[in-house]
Amino acid sequence: MMRLRGSGSDGAHWRGVEPVPALLVSLAVVVLVSIVLAASGWAAEPAADADIAAAEPDSLLFRIQADMYTLHGRLKEMLAAAAELPSLGPFILRRITKGYGAEHVWQLVASTLVILAVAWAGEGLARRLFQPLLIRLPALDTRSDFGKLGVLALRLIVRMIELAAFALIAIAMFFLVYQGHEAARLAFWTILAFVLCVRTGAAFLRLLLAPDQSGLRLPAIDDATARQLYWSFLFLAALGAATVLSGMFLDHIGVDPTLLxxxxxxILVLNFVAIVAVIGAHHDGIGRLVGIHSAEGVERATGLGGLIAGHWYVFAICYVVAMALSATANRLLTGEAQAAHTVPTLAVLIAVPIVHGLLRMTVDRFFTDGAAVAGTSSRLETEPLTVAAAGDTDGYGRVIMRNGNILLGVVVVLLLAEIWAVDLDALAAHSLGARIANSLFDIIITLILASAGWGIIKTAINRQLPHERLGALALVEDEAVGTGLTRLETLLPLLRKFLFITLLVTVALIAISAMGINIGPLLAGAGVVGIAVGFGAQTLVRDIISGVFFLIDDAFRVGEYIDVGEGKGTVERMSVRALMLRHHLGQINTIPFGVIRRVTNYSRDWAIMKLELRVPFDADLEQVRKIVKQVGQEMMADPEYGQHFIQPLKSQGVHRMDDSSFIVRVKFMARPGEQFVLRREVFRRVQEAFRQNGIKFAPRRVIVDAAPALGPTAAAAVAAEAADAGGADGAKAS
Incomplete structure (x- = not known):
């Protein structure tokens, strides 16, 4: 993936992305598929020796043996012809100067230089024609990726027009100055095509890398890296163009097939060696270009994904070597040039990250919160290979990128199969069976559409759910009851589960139907089973239906504190059958909907808190009322507590009295879940106000009435009376 600069913030975008993004895995799959397709291409049409192929049975082992004989023979012929490669130069000169002397070569060189010089001058005139337009380009708005891409695309269009002028003038001058015989004309066309190919590649590389325009550069790479990659890629493009054009030229002038x-x-080996050298020398820069971190950048990454991301260039070099071996074997077996296979394959692999980058840039453009990205230059410099846009962490951008990657992978597999002439239908029929193979395309399309549909549905629902459930420790720090979620937030999780099950069943039925199986009996059987389950699971049906009516009545919501008789607590989550209540002491009560007979909801609309204050009998009750009123007004004006009041704190006067005090009742109305916090603050402020005004709280007292103390004379008389009473009782007993 080309790591395009996007206008997003640096931190909170599309979190939860795995160390190796989906595109890297897709590229790895594409690499493996292309190798398999390449192997299938030359193994499916072996040019084995006719005698061996006819003498041996048609089995894989003998086909491989036939291929080995053919490779051995062709390789010997090629090595024998390699000794004659030095004679290729004199042969080309003889063909070009046919009928002329050796000095004719210099005439052809001079004519070619003159033609190219005149064409270059004509190109300069065309450039001057567009000069006013190019001068005004810096004034355009290039703060966004699309603005930068627009400027670069306009520069590319102008460049293509200039090259078209160069080509037209060169062709016209050739016919005016010199036509020559066929070999000379082919030599000129080869040179002209080479120049045009290299200059066209340079124009597109300037669009991609902008080596001299850092302000317009889309990939998040520095100037030095951009210039190094520009010249390296231009060298590879020139070498590839020279390979293709030289092969065509030599074939047309009659070079011996073995020598060719x-x-x-x-030259094929030289190309692959150059590719390997460029990957090895600039793997860090290429990794930053496509958004893959270097090995040093993923040292802390764990798992297989981080390992592959940090050493991607090793796998890329192995892939290039495998492609070289496959192309060599295919060329020796079939005798055909491999440019028609290798060049398009490399083009597809190069186009994949570019298309992915453009897709992500489009997502950033249309699914990014503009306020979140203001003032930032590039999100992708710090977060490459993410799959969502700023401000769209769990939004539609992630869905589009995921399904876009899937669709891109399918298209790449189909293109590679077309390039390597592999019949995917026959391969699938051989591997999976004819019935599954015939329906495989329909099943894949159904799965892609289902994935996209579910992603959109899930995203739309998740956008309405700021939190799926309350935290298990949400009530530990406070005894307050929760205010709960909205009715929509309570119902949407159940709706999401229902839609997921419905979509899953629908996709399964479509897949079964696509394989030619009649789903009518399945639906009928499912109906019968449903009726049987309904009779056998009446309790379950009662729970589900009761839950539906509770939700329709809006009796409770997630996060509300309720009492259902069987238990009480905060509604933590709901299933289709039961209710989970978190008690304020921590335990969870799971209560089926069918057993609930009543519901007391403590979290709706408002809550009244009544408090009792004990004051002495001699306290000024009017002063107490004024103090309570003043405390209530102060708390209403407090920015922290005032927003939680519905009605302020006020005194209700003396509620009752006991042996030691008046009991004064005060009350306030607050939002559900906040009354306990306000209660603590009310007690604190009332205590402080009473102390400032000299009012003390009345302590509880118990008064015990006892007989007064006796003097010495009275005590002696009482003792004598008790003694006399004791003597009389003894006499009676005797």
Whole structure:
């Protein structure tokens, strides 16, 4: 993926992305598929020796043996012809100067230089024509990716028009100055095509890398890296163009096929060696270009994904070597040039990150919160290979990128199969069976559409759910009851589960139907089973239906504190059958809907808190009323507590009295869940106000009435009376 600069913030975008993004995995799959397709391409049409193929049975083992004989023979021929490669130069000169002397070569060189010089001058005139337009380009708005891309695209269009002028003038001058015989004309067309190919590649590389325009550069790379990659890629493009054009030229001028095979193999090896060298020398820069971190950048990454991301270039080099071996074997077996296979394959692999980058840039453009990204230059410099846009962490951008990657992978597999002439239908029929193979395309399309549909549905629902459930420790720090979620937030999780099950069943039925199986009996059987389950699970049906009516009545919501008789607590979550209540002491009560007979909801609309204050009998009750009123007004004006009041604190006067005090009742109305916090603050402020005004709270007292103390004379008389009473009782007993 081309790591395009996007206008997003640096921190909170599309979190939860795995160390190796989906595109890297997709590229790895594409690499493996292309190798398999390449192997299938040359193994499916072996040019084995006719005698061996006819003498042996049609089995894989003998086909491999036939291929080995063919490879051995062709390789010997190619090595023998390689010794004659030095004679290729004199042969080309003889063909070009046919009928002329050796000095004719210099005439052709001079004519070619003159034609190219005149064409270059004509190109300069065309450039001057567009100069006023190019001068005004810096004034355009290039703060967004689309603005930068627009300027670069306009520069590319102008460049293509200039190259078209160059080509037209060169062709016209050729016909005016010199036509020559066929070999000379082919040489000129080859040179002109090479120049145009290299300059066109340079124009597109300037669009991609902008080596001299850091302000317009889309990839998040520095100037030095951009210039190094520009010249390296331009060298590879020039080498590839020279390979293709030289092969075509040599074939047209009549070079011996065996010698042409040796030359083609040599230059093919040079191409792959150059690719490996560029990957090895600039793997850090290429990794930053496509958004893959270097090995040093993923040292802390764990798992297989981080390992592959940090050492991607090793796998890329292995892939290039595998492609070289596959192309060599295919060329030796079939005798055909491999440019028609290798060049499009490399083009597809190069186009994949570019298309992915453009897709992500489009997502950033249309699914990014503008306020969240203001003032930032590039999100992708710090977060490459993410799959969502700023401000769209769990939004539609993630869905589009995921399904876009899936669709891109399918298209790449189909293109590679077309390039390598592999019949996917026959391969699937051989591997999976004819019935599954015939329905495989329909099943894949159904799965892609289902994935996209479910992603959109889930995203739309999740946007309405700021939190799925209360935290298990949400009530530990406070005894307050929760205010709860909205009715929509309570119902949407159940709706999401229902839609997921419905979509899953629908996709399964479509897949079964696509394989030619009649789903009518399945639906009828499902109906019968449903009726049987309904009779056998009446309690379950009662729970589900009761839950539906509770939700329709809006009796409770997630986060509300309720009492259902069987238990009480905060509604933590709901299933289709039961209710989970978190008690304020921590335990969870799971209560089926069918057993609930009444519901007391403590979290709706408002809550009244009544408090009692004990004051002495001699306290000024009017002063107490004024103090309570003043405390209530202060708390209403407090920015922290005032927003939780519905009615202020006020005194209700003396509620009752006991042996030691008046009991004064005060009350206030607050929002549900906040009354306990306000209660603590009310007690604190009333205590402080009473102390400032000299009013003390009345302590509880118990008064015990006892007989007064006796003097000495009275005590002696009482003792004598008790003694006399004791003597009389003894006499009676005797």
């Amino acid at each position: 095979l040796a030359f083609g193999q040599l």
